[in-house]
Amino acid sequence: MEDASFLFAGIKFDRKKFARDFERFKGKKENKDLGLEVSIVGNAKSEQEEGDKSSKKRKQKGVTGGSVEGFSVFKSSNPTSEIEQNDVAEDKSSEKKEIFRQLEWDNILRKKYGIHVSGSHVPSPLQSFDELKTRYKCKSYLLRNFAELGYVEPTPIQRQAIPVLLSGREVFACAPTGSGKTLAFVCPILMKLKHGLKNAIRAVVLCPTRELAAQTTRECKKLAEGKKFYIKLMTKELARSADFSKLRCDILVSTPLRLEFAILKRKLDLSRVEFLVLDESDKLFELGFVEQIDFVVKACSNPSVVRSLFSATLPDTVEDLARTLMHDAVRIIVGRKNTASQTIKQKLVFAGSEEGKLIALRQIFAESLDPPVLIFVQSIERAKELYKELALIDIRVDVIHSHLPEAQRENAINDFRAGKTWVLIATDVAARGLDFKGLNCVINYDFPESASTYIHRIGRSGRAGREGEAITFYTEEDIPYLRNIANVMTQSGCEVPSWIMSMPKAKWKKHNPKRDSITAGPRDDE
């Protein structure tokens, strides 16, 4: 058990903030302290129970060996990681009391930040970054880097995920777009890897697109500034021609296929990997990716590897899958599952037809162009088409999709970030993870295929607590699918016309219609 002084210091320190939380504990009229005590005890208990239940469930599944196709490896079990906290049951009643108080305090913090956890013995959330030093002996360079990069207070996902990963537990986490998930998994990696100690790759981060992998690498390097960590992005050249037996690399960031290629053809050895992160994990579990992921997971054969899944959307299917695969994992949900960032103003615009979309777009540009603006379309063809169309106007516009050469993709992103491009047209290649500072507006020119696509697309704006705006065009054929998006909107506090909400619930289906050409006039048929 760590110093109890932190515990009490914390409680004293936050008395004022308490008052706000206190209001949330409804129906407590009497003596404040007493009321607080009672309600929290109840809370702590229920959370414990939930943890026990889910661990039982896990065990049962493990026994029956619920096989999931394509996931042979995940089933190989980890040795149980030692529990750092809450489990030092020495028979002194005063220590028991302290532990109990700690549990209460943990739950107060979680409630305050909208953190929901399940799993047994979940480590306490952080109160501040400084606590990394007092509680986990974090080196000062890291805290210095945090400060220099402007990270003052940990975000909810960082508060909970960092201690859990530091304690060696596996994690699957769901937290809103732009809420600092990258730092949440990079920080514990940097803290746990003793730099230069071993000549082997000891952390692998997988991302669904190259641009995201590049961004994550950059972020990682910034956070490691001043320490001799070898952080590498799996580039085309590296995958093709590196001598991996000699390459110095502590942390490797890659897209799945390139990594698979390097393992197969270049004898890349991942047997000493200690941390494996699947960023945008629900995307990585999609058909086509999942086989590659399975291959990489197998290659990380160290039995004590700590796997973690991060995303802003966590469909039940993926969650079920994850539950069967991960061992003694802690599930962390920030806010409500599968919701959009609260800071984005979301609007729906009826555009009627393809022609109507173009008119609506021109109107937005003429009336209130507030660059930079990111525009999503459904397909590569349509991206090209819309690019041609907008290139005619006097606006700095560019386009990105996967059929462009890598360098051109990179440039498109860089120019957009640098403000050289005002309007970027994109396929869903740019829908996930990318952090465009100061992006004001996302326009869904084509209706998103699913609620999760919608959440990720609009999540390119409104990051790190800033405001954002999202406009979604829809046509007649999109109407049956409107409700999926409208639900997301209402859940994040945006107003939706009541006729949409009273529409019948559409059955879950991906919406990917054949659309008329962007420049098509009104339809002749019908």
Place this chain on the structure above:
DNA sequence: AAAAAAG
């Protein structure tokens, strides 16, 4: 039934 990921 599109996009992404090796070339």
